[in-house]
Amino acid sequence: MTDIPLDWYLWLSAALFCIGVYGVLARKNAVAILMGVELMLNAVIVNLVAFWRYLTPTGSAGMVWALVVLAVAAAEAAVGLALIISIYRRRQSVVAEEVNMMKF
Amino acid sequence: MQLDLQTLTWLIPVPPLLAFFLIVLFTNRSKGLSHTVALLAIFASLALSWTVLFSVIVWPAFGKQVIASAVPWFPVGIAGLTETTAFQMGVLVDPLTAVMLFFVPLTCAMIFLYSVGYQNWGKPRDPRDVPGKPPHYGIEPLYSRFFAYLSLFAFGMLLLCVADNLLLLFIGWEIMGLCSYLLIGFWFAREYDDPKKITPRQAAVKAFMTTRIADVIMLLGVAYLYWETGTLNFREIFYAQDGALLKLLAETPSFVGGLAAAHLIGILLLVGTIGKSAQFPLHTWLPDAMEGPTPVSAMIHAAAMVSAGVYAMIRVFPLFDVPAALGGAGEHAARALGLAAEAAAGHGLSPAGATMATVGAFTALFAATIAVAQNDVKKVLAYSTVSQLGFMLAALGIGGYIAATFHLMTHAFFKALLFLGSGSIIHGVEHGLHHSHEKIDPQDMRFMGGLRTKMPITFWTFVIGGMALAGLPFVTAGFWSKDEILLDAWTHAPVVFYTLAAAALLTAFYTTRQILMVFFGRPRTEAAAHAHESHWTMTVPLVVLSVLAVTAGWLNIPSDFPVFGALAQSLGGDFFFKNIVGKSLLEKPEAIPFHPIPLATSIAVALGGIALGWLVYRNAYAKADSPDPLARLGGLYRWLQNKYYIDEFYDSAFVQPTLALARNVFPFIDRGIIDGLLHLIGRVSLGLGEIIKDYFDVPLVNRTLSDGSGELVKGAGRELRVIQTGRVQQYLVISMAIIMVVGAYVFLMAVR
Numbered sequence: 001m002t003d004i005p006l007d008w009y010l011w012l013s014a015a016l017f018c019i020g021v022y023g024v025l026a027r028k029n030a031v032a033i034l035m036g037v038e039l040m041l042n043a044v045i046v047n048l049v050a051f052w053r054y055l056t057p058t059g060s061a062g063m064v065w066a067l068v069v070l071a072v073a074a075a076e077a078a079v080g081l082a083l084i085i086s087i088y089r090r091r092q093s094v095v096a097e098e099v100n101m102m103k104f
Numbered sequence: 105m106q107l108d109l110q111t112l113t114w115l116i117p118v119p120p121l122l123a124f125f126l127i128v129l130f131t132n133r134s135k136g137l138s139h140t141v142a143l144l145a146i147f148a149s150l151a152l153s154w155t156v157l158f159s160v161i162v163w164p165a166f167g168k169q170v171i172a173s174a175v176p177w178f179p180v181g182i183a184g185l186t187e188t189t190a191f192q193m194g195v196l197v198d199p200l201t202a203v204m205l206f207f208v209p210l211t212c213a214m215i216f217l218y219s220v221g222y223q224n225w226g227k228p229r230d231p232r233d234v235p236g237k238p239p240h241y242g243i244e245p246l247y248s249r250f251f252a253y254l255s256l257f258a259f260g261m262l263l264l265c266v267a268d269n270l271l272l273l274f275i276g277w278e279i280m281g282l283c284s285y286l287l288i289g290f291w292f293a294r295e296y297d298d299p300k301k302i303t304p305r306q307a308a309v310k311a312f313m314t315t316r317i318a319d320v321i322m323l324l325g326v327a328y329l330y331w332e333t334g335t336l337n338f339r340e341i342f343y344a345q346d347g348a349l350l351k352l353l354a355e356t357p358s359f360v361g362g363l364a365a366a367h368l369i370g371i372l373l374l375v376g377t378i379g380k381s382a383q384f385p386l387h388t389w390l391p392d393a394m395e396g397p398t399p400v401s402a403m404i405h406a407a408a409m410v411s412a413g414v415y416a417m418i419r420v421f422p423l424f425d426v427p428a429a430l431g432g433a434g435e436h437a438a439r440a441l442g443l444a445a446e447a448a449a450g451h452g453l454s455p456a457g458a459t460m461a462t463v464g465a466f467t468a469l470f471a472a473t474i475a476v477a478q479n480d481v482k483k484v485l486a487y488s489t490v491s492q493l494g495f496m497l498a499a500l501g502i503g504g505y506i507a508a509t510f511h512l513m514t515h516a517f518f519k520a521l522l523f524l525g526s527g528s529i530i531h532g533v534e535h536g537l538h539h540s541h542e543k544i545d546p547q548d549m550r551f552m553g554g555l556r557t558k559m560p561i562t563f564w565t566f567v568i569g570g571m572a573l574a575g576l577p578f579v580t581a582g583f584w585s586k587d588e589i590l591l592d593a594w595t596h597a598p599v600v601f602y603t604l605a606a607a608a609l610l611t612a613f614y615t616t617r618q619i620l621m622v623f624f625g626r627p628r629t630e631a632a633a634h635a636h637e638s639h640w641t642m643t644v645p646l647v648v649l650s651v652l653a654v655t656a657g658w659l660n661i662p663s664d665f666p667v668f669g670a671l672a673q674s675l676g677g678d679f680f681f682k683n684i685v686g687k688s689l690l691e692k693p694e695a696i697p698f699h700p701i702p703l704a705t706s707i708a709v710a711l712g713g714i715a716l717g718w719l720v721y722r723n724a725y726a727k728a729d730s731p732d733p734l735a736r737l738g739g740l741y742r743w744l745q746n747k748y749y750i751d752e753f754y755d756s757a758f759v760q761p762t763l764a765l766a767r768n769v770f771p772f773i774d775r776g777i778i779d780g781l782l783h784l785i786g787r788v789s790l791g792l793g794e795i796i797k798d799y800f801d802v803p804l805v806n807r808t809l810s811d812g813s814g815e816l817v818k819g820a821g822r823e824l825r826v827i828q829t830g831r832v833q834q835y836l837v838i839s840m841a842i843i844m845v846v847g848a849y850v851f852l853m854a855v856r
Binding site for chain 2: 025096097
C-alpha cells in the first residue's frame, strides 16, 4: 500500500477544527455550539492518532491520550447537554445570546 | 556569726519600707490590716536591731571590731580622664550606732502602737468626717495612709542609723524630710477661723523649706568632704590608719581664710543640723510642726528627725575635735565668733566646735525662755525640745561626746513620753468637748486643769517625763545626762556652763508650770471636767517609756560620783554607757573628774526651778481667763509670748520681699518674656502648619495620592466594564484572536 503522507491527516484535522470553531462562533443554538466543540475535540484526536502512528508507533502515549480525550468529550457532552436542558426548562430557549443574566 | 550579724544589720531598715509599699499598694482598703502590717514591721525592726545590739555589745573589742559590710554602689570619676572607683554603700554598727539601735526602734514602735489608739481605732467612721481634717469622734479617714507615712519615716531613720557613709545618711535624712512634710500636713484640709494661725498645710511647707535651706548647705559640706578625702565612709575618715585622713583634713587650709578644711566642713555640716534639729536661727519650723497629729510630733521631736540632726553631728564629731593645725589663724577665727567662742578658744577648742557650742548654748537658753510663756500644751514641749537639742549641741561643741550621746538617748525617751502624754491629754479634752460643746482650743492649757484624777495613768507618766526633763535629782534619766553636760561645760567652757545652768533652771520652771496648769487645781472648763483616760494602746506606750525615762539614766553613773558611784561600781555598772560608746572614737574620751560645783548647780537649778514653778503657779489659774502671773513682767512677757517676734521678722525680712519681688517680676518676666516666647513658638508652629497644609498636604497627599488612586481605579472599572458583555461567543472570539496573535508570534520566532 502506498503510504498516505502525514500532511493529509493534519490538513484533515485542521479542516475539522476550523469547522468546529466556525460552528461554535457562528451558531446561536447552544446545542449546535456544543456540537462545534465536539468537532474540535475530534480534530484533536485525529491529530494525536496521526502523530502517534507516524512518529512514535512503538509507544502508546498517543493512543492513551486519544482515549482520555474521548472520555473527556463524552463527559463534556453529558454535562453540557444537561445544562442546556436545564436552561431550556427555565427559559424555554436554547439560544446562547439570551442567557445573559450574569451580564452587568 | 560575723556574717549573720552583717545580714541582720542590712535587714534592719527593710521591714518598714516593705510595710510602706504593702500598705500603699495592697492593704489601703483595710484599716486593721494596715496597722497590723505597720506594727509587725516596726517590731520586726526592733527585734533585728536588738539582736544585733545585744550580740555586739558583749564583744570585748567592740569599737575596734565592728560590723561593717559594704557593696559597690555606683562608679565615680570620669572614665578615660580620671581613675574610676566604685562608691561603696554599706552598713556599720559601731558603739554609737548600737546606742541608736537601742532607743530608735523602741521609741518608734511605741509611737506606732500609740497611733492605733490616737487615730481612734475601733470607733465607727463618723459620716461628718472629711479626709484631710481631724476626725470628730470616729476613726481617722486616712488611717491607712497615716501608717504608711509613719513606716516610711521609720525606714528613713533606721537607714540613717545603720548607714556607714555620709551620703547614705543624707538619703535617710531626706526621706525623713519628705515624711515630716507629709505628716505635718497630714490634716491638710484643716482651716482656722483666725487667719493668723498657721494651718497644717502652711506648717508643712514651712518645715520643708526651712530644712531644705539647711540641707543644701549640708550637702555642700558632704561634697567638700568627698573632694578632700575621696571617701565618705565614717570608719575610713575617722578611724582607719589612726585617723590619717582626719589629720590631713586638719592640716589642709580651706578656701575660707584661716579655717582648716576639717573645720569648714564641720561648720557646713553643722548648718544642716541647725535646720534639722531646729537650732537658732532656723528653729521656727519646729513649733509650727505641732500642727501634725501628736504621734508625729513625738516621731519628729523625739525618736527621729531632730535626733538625726544631733546624731549626724556626733557622727562627725572628730571634725570638730581636731585642733586647728594652722597656727594662729584658727584662733583668730574663733575669737571672731563671740563670747563663748572666745572663752572656748582658751581651752583649745576648734573654731567649728566653738561655733557649735555657741549655737547650742544660745538656743538652749533662748528656746527655754520662749517655752515659759506658751499656753499650747504641745508648743511648750516643742520649744523645750529646741532647748534640749541646744544642750546636746553645746555639749558636743565643747567636746562632751559621751554627754551629748547620753542626753540624746535619755531625751528621746522622756520627750517621746511627754509628747505622747500631751496627745493623750488632748484626746481626753477633745472627748470632753463632745459633752460640753464649748468652742475652745483643746490644746490650750488654760482650758484644762484638774486632769489628775480624770486621767491617772497619763498624769503619772507625764509627771515622770516632766521630772526627767526638769532633771529631778538622782531618780530621773534627765538628771544624769544633764549633770554630765554641765560637768563637761564647767571643765571646758564656763560661759557655756552658766548659759546652760540658766536654761536648766527655766526648763524645770516651765515643766512645773505645765504640769500644774494641766493636771492640778479644778477643771476650768466643762470639757476638762468630762475628760477621761485614753485607750490602752495609748497608755501602754506611756508606761513603757516612763520606765525608760527613769532607768535609762542609770546606765552612765560616774564612778567617782558620791554614794551612787560606789553603788553602781559594786553592781559593775559605773560608766557602762561611756565605756561602750567611747569606743566609737579613736581616742577614748577621758572621764572628767567629779566636781561638786556642777553637781550642786545641777541639783539647785532643778529643785529651784520646780519650787519656783510651784510657788508661782500653785494658785495662779483659778479660771480660764485668769492672767498669767508672768504677765506682770509686761513687755518682756509679750516678747516671750510672741517668740521674740522672730516669725514676724522672717516674714517681713524674707517672705514679704520675696513675694513682692515675685509680684513685680511676674508681669515682666513671666507674662512678657516667658509667655511671650511660648506664644511666639506657638504662633510660628501654627503658621508653619498652615503653609504645609496648603502647599503640600492638600494638593499632593490628599488630591493626588489618596483621592487620585481611588479615582484611577474607579475610572478604569467604568471604562473596562463594557468588554464584559456576558456573551460566551464574544469571549471566544477574543480568546481566539489572542491565541492567533500569540501563535503567530511563537511561529515567527521559531522560524527565525
